[in-house]
Amino acid sequence: MRPRIAVYKFSSCAGCQLQILNIEDHLLDIVGAVDLAYFVMARREKGAGPFDIGFVEGAVTSPEEVAKIKEVREECKVLVALGTCAAFGGIPTLKNWTPQREVEARVYQDLSVIHSVRAYPIDQYVKVDAYLRGCPIDREEFLELVKSALLGKKPYLRAHSICTECKLSENVCLFLGERQLCMGPVTAAGCGAFCPSVGRACQGCRGPSDDPNTRALVKAMLAFGHGPDDIRRRFRLFAGEAEAFQKGVSML
Secondary structure (H helix, E strand, O other), rough: OOOOEEEEEOEEHHHHHHHHOOOOOHHHHHHOOOEEEEEEEOOOOEEEEEEEEEEOOOOOHHHHHHHHHHHHHHHHEEEEOOOOHHHHHHHHHHHHOOOOHHHHHHOOOOOHOOOOOOOEEEHHHHOOOOOEEEEOOOOHHHHOOOOOHHHHHOOOOOEHHHHHHHHOOOOOOOOOOOOOOHHHHHOEEEEEEHHHOOOOOOOOOOOEEOOOOOHHHHHHHOOOOOOOHHHHHHHHHHHHHOOHHHHOOOOO
16 A cells, blocks of 8 residues: 655645645656645645654644644654744744734734744654754655655755855855855755855754754854844744754853
8 A cells, every 4th residue: 555645734834835746747756656645735635544654844833733733643653844844943933032922912903812822843742753854845855755765764864064065066155254144054954055055144944953063153153243133033033942053042
């Protein structure tokens, strides 16, 4: 029997799911190799669990989602965090640094119907078996994980820093050369240094690399004249709940 796949959406923009749908050259091959049993964005039929692999996009931001992610974990043999929101909390965690009611009042008139909680990655509540980083995910990494799962082998997902990919692309260092507020030294590779390759400093959307020295980067940013507020915002933009990034911010 073909492996049964489920794709779930929590608090997110659905951009990572759209990345999957945009893999036109390979999507039919994937569909032919697996049973895409649950994917609301792609098909009407909603198959019931259990599933062999579950992909979860989005952060957990409400009591209902806390209960739901636990149900998802129960019905999936392998659970994959799909994108930065699921892996590290992503953009939704920006609300965590402001009083909850103040954030809600900016959006809703009737706060009595709002029951939100702090935004967290899904591994705050359940065990996660694999992480696909990025905002949105990298399509090649998604294909690598699916193919590896079908072959029963461990996927090759890079965890060294973006700086490695910058060097391989022969990019001018935007941090040392231009003193831009770049997160590349502490951010996991896998995107091909997409932003630095077009002259834009890394925003840290892929979360921390393996064993990053975030404190040293903060010291260097301060020495280059960047203000504490700007540095703090950069570290919290995509992966503010990640322990390694919190360690860097703690110095400010």
